[in-house]
Amino acid sequence: MLPLVLNKSDLGAWIEALAAQRRVAAPVLKETSPADRTDLKFGWEYIADPAEVRLDYTVTVLGPKKFLWPARQTVMSYQIGADPRPTAVLDHEPHVLFGVHPCDVTAIQTLDAAFSKDIADPHYLARRADTAIVSIDCAAPCDETCFCLDMGSLYPEAGYDVMLTPEGNRFFVEVKTPLGEALVEKAKVRPATKQDMQARQKFAEEKRGNFHFQLPFEVKYLPEILDASYDSLVWEAIARRCFACGSCNTTCPTCYCWDVDDDVAVDLTKGCRVRRYDSCQLDPFAEVAGGENFRKDRSSRLRHRMFRKGKYILDQTGRSGCVGCGRCERACVADISIKETFIQIAGSR
Amino acid sequence: MARPVLMFDSLSCCEGCGLQVINCETDLLPILAAADIGRFREASDGDVPHYNVAFVEGSIVTSHDIEKIQEIRAKTDILVALGACATHGGVNMLKNFQDPDDVARYVYGERRAWVPHIPARPQKAEVKVDAEIPGCPLNPAEFLEAATCLLMGKPFRLPNYPVCVDCKLADNVCLWHKGVPCLGIVTRAGCKPYLCPSAGHKCIGCRGLVDKPNTQAAKDVMAEFGLTVQDVLREFRLFQGIYDEVSKEA
Numbered sequence: 001m002l003p004l005v006l007n008k009s010d011l012g013a014w015i016e017a018l019a020a021q022r023r024v025a026a027p028v029l030k031e032t033s034p035a036d037r038t039d040l041k042f043g044w045e046y047i048a049d050p051a052e053v054r055l056d057y058t059v060t061v062l063g064p065k066k067f068l069w070p071a072r073q074t075v076m077s078y079q080i081g082a083d084p085r086p087t088a089v090l091d092h093e094p095h096v097l098f099g100v101h102p103c104d105v106t107a108i109q110t111l112d113a114a115f116s117k118d119i120a121d122p123h124y125l126a127r128r129a130d131t132a133i134v135s136i137d138c139a140a141p142c143d144e145t146c147f148c149l150d151m152g153s154l155y156p157e158a159g160y161d162v163m164l165t166p167e168g169n170r171f172f173v174e175v176k177t178p179l180g181e182a183l184v185e186k187a188k189v190r191p192a193t194k195q196d197m198q199a200r201q202k203f204a205e206e207k208r209g210n211f212h213f214q215l216p217f218e219v220k221y222l223p224e225i226l227d228a229s230y231d232s233l234v235w236e237a238i239a240r241r242c243f244a245c246g247s248c249n250t251t252c253p254t255c256y257c258w259d260v261d262d263d264v265a266v267d268l269t270k271g272c273r274v275r276r277y278d279s280c281q282l283d284p285f286a287e288v289a290g291g292e293n294f295r296k297d298r299s300s301r302l303r304h305r306m307f308r309k310g311k312y313i314l315d316q317t318g319r320s321g322c323v324g325c326g327r328c329e330r331a332c333v334a335d336i337s338i339k340e341t342f343i344q345i346a347g348s349r
Numbered sequence: 350m351a352r353p354v355l356m357f358d359s360l361s362c363c364e365g366c367g368l369q370v371i372n373c374e375t376d377l378l379p380i381l382a383a384a385d386i387g388r389f390r391e392a393s394d395g396d397v398p399h400y401n402v403a404f405v406e407g408s409i410v411t412s413h414d415i416e417k418i419q420e421i422r423a424k425t426d427i428l429v430a431l432g433a434c435a436t437h438g439g440v441n442m443l444k445n446f447q448d449p450d451d452v453a454r455y456v457y458g459e460r461r462a463w464v465p466h467i468p469a470r471p472q473k474a475e476v477k478v479d480a481e482i483p484g485c486p487l488n489p490a491e492f493l494e495a496a497t498c499l500l501m502g503k504p505f506r507l508p509n510y511p512v513c514v515d516c517k518l519a520d521n522v523c524l525w526h527k528g529v530p531c532l533g534i535v536t537r538a539g540c541k542p543y544l545c546p547s548a549g550h551k552c553i554g555c556r557g558l559v560d561k562p563n564t565q566a567a568k569d570v571m572a573e574f575g576l577t578v579q580d581v582l583r584e585f586r587l588f589q590g591i592y593d594e595v596s597k598e599a
């Protein structure tokens with residue numbers, strides 16, 4: 001397909017047209033920091049007006065994952081009594097996630113693999129099948145915590161239907177899938193001219209110049225480096241500061257563990273089963289019936305998280321468990337950094 | 350099974366937790382349909398000789414409170430402590446860090462000699478408590494959950510993870526990152542959907558600490574943030590449950 005271009009002034013009309021067919025979720029400005037009004041806090045929300053969409057956003061607390069897998073989700077309803085009639089709850093409707101950064105595109109591919117393996121997860125997969133992804137490329141690192149280039153998520157080759165690249169007053173529109181083609185039919189795009197292509201080239205060069213590798217080793221060695229660090233004192237040292245609050249997991253775009261609770265009506269006639277994001281950093285995470293907890297110490301839990309992110313998820317799904325988005329470090333009140341941890345263990349062997 | 354007999358009563362407190370129970374309104378109807386109310390101080394008069402479950406709010410600040418909770422304990426199969434005052438001593442504990450005579454003077458005034466005031470303490474300091482629903486005030490949803498568990502004969506378990514979990518699930522920007530130190534990092538969750546950070550306020554620890562709080566790390570982080578030991582203690586002292594742990598190390 002010929003490279004396409006969309007003028008920025010035509011973006012709103014495109015989003016409006018998409019909204020007639022699908023629920024549109026996109027990054028919006030949530031608040032500014034009371035301490036510093038220039039410190040903008042963005043979040044992923046359903047939008048009511050295309051003018052809310054902020055494709056110039058930097059980072060968000062939760063990513064677009066929350067639309068594919070809500071933080072709290074009813075998975076089953078049932079009656080109490082002789083005839084329980086358990087019914088799976090599969091709620092999904094056509095969505096478009098508009099403005100997904102490359103790291104989150106890559107993370108969603110990890111989730112796709114994780115939720116498809118072994119016993120496929122119908123709740124996630126139903127929503128995923130009904131969701132279109134419009135990605136927006138990053139010209140520069142979103143902040144100092146990210147290391148997406150190292151983790152191989154800055155240049156995703158798939159996982160999106162349309163990729164937008166911002167340059168001046170236009171977007172380059174790359175259509176990846178037939179679904180993407182259908183989405184772009186609603187947009188006032190035009191074929192790229194030679195000048196457009198030169199601007200595209202300039203964006204690519206600037207992007208290359210703006211990102212730098214941050215790990216002192218190639219990421220393919222990460223599983224090996226982790227293996228060698230298993231008995232290191234580093235885990236104990238880092239975990240001294242850890243609150244076991246779980247924010248690193250609950251915000252991570254590739255974490256896929258959940259806990260299940262029964263929500264029973266007060267009149268005891270019916271109930272539903274609800275799952276919520278869980279975290280391997282929480283004290284009760286590895287507690288089993290009888291009260292035994294096989295990861296009692298914060299240090300063993302912290303080590304487990306780092307191994308999940310750098311090795312286990314890769315082993316199990318074939319895709320990286322960490323995309324280098326920096327959310328875990330940003331969310332951590334104790335400033336525990338996965339990037340620094342990876343650097344530290346490489347140096348401490 | 351015979352219809353269980355419930356009772357609701359108060360020790361020293363603002364009686365806000367009892368009000369929260371009444372605030373459950375129509376959600377209470379199934380409970381009232383399945384159980385008898387032997388006594389509900391805040392809603393009506395009357396009493397019965399024996400209860401299956403007693404829900405008691407308030408902390409102990411006078412020797413009268415001790416007598417009262419002992420009487421209730423003797424008359425009930427199950428005692429459920431309702432709210433921060435009952436479970437951790439609550440804001441009443443603030444008086445323990447001040448001169449007792451001063452406190453008596455400005456609280457009871459002229460008639461202070463009539464009141465046998467003693468240092469404040471939670472109910473479990475005097476009698477065996479079977480279940481606790483913390484919070485200032487308690488979260489009605491959690492009260493209903495505990496009541497449902499009791500009716501089903503299923504154990505009621507409080508969440509054993511910090512407020513941060515529910516805060517992140519609500520997609521909140523952390524208050525620490527907006528320049529406000531928040532105690533959610535060590536405080537037991539369970540206040541959703543009413544958690545303070547969702548309304549822009551810091552968590553002040555009204556539900557007490559999680560089972561294994563990293564209070565040392567909390568103090569380190571608060572110190573790095575620029576708070577003095579006095580500031581840190583003030584944060585932790587508002588609800589005594591937190592003071593216990595921290596005072597050992599301070």
Ligand code: SF4
Binds near residue numbers: 241
């Ligand atoms: S966010 Fe930080 S303090 Fe909380 S569990 Fe993760 S590493 Fe520990």
Ligand code: SF4
Binds near residue numbers: 326
């Ligand atoms: S582990 Fe941290 S940096 Fe890696 S994907 Fe998860 S949140 Fe992002």
Ligand code: SF4
Binds near residue numbers: 101153326
């Ligand atoms: S981590 Fe990388 S890909 Fe993700 S938002 Fe930041 S710069 Fe973009």
Ligand code: SF4
Binds near residue numbers: 512516531552
């Ligand atoms: S605002 Fe408070 S409760 Fe929320 S994540 Fe931050 S420390 Fe935790």
Ligand code: SF4
Binds near residue numbers: 536
């Ligand atoms: S956020 Fe903290 S202070 Fe607020 S209700 Fe919950 S436990 Fe209490």
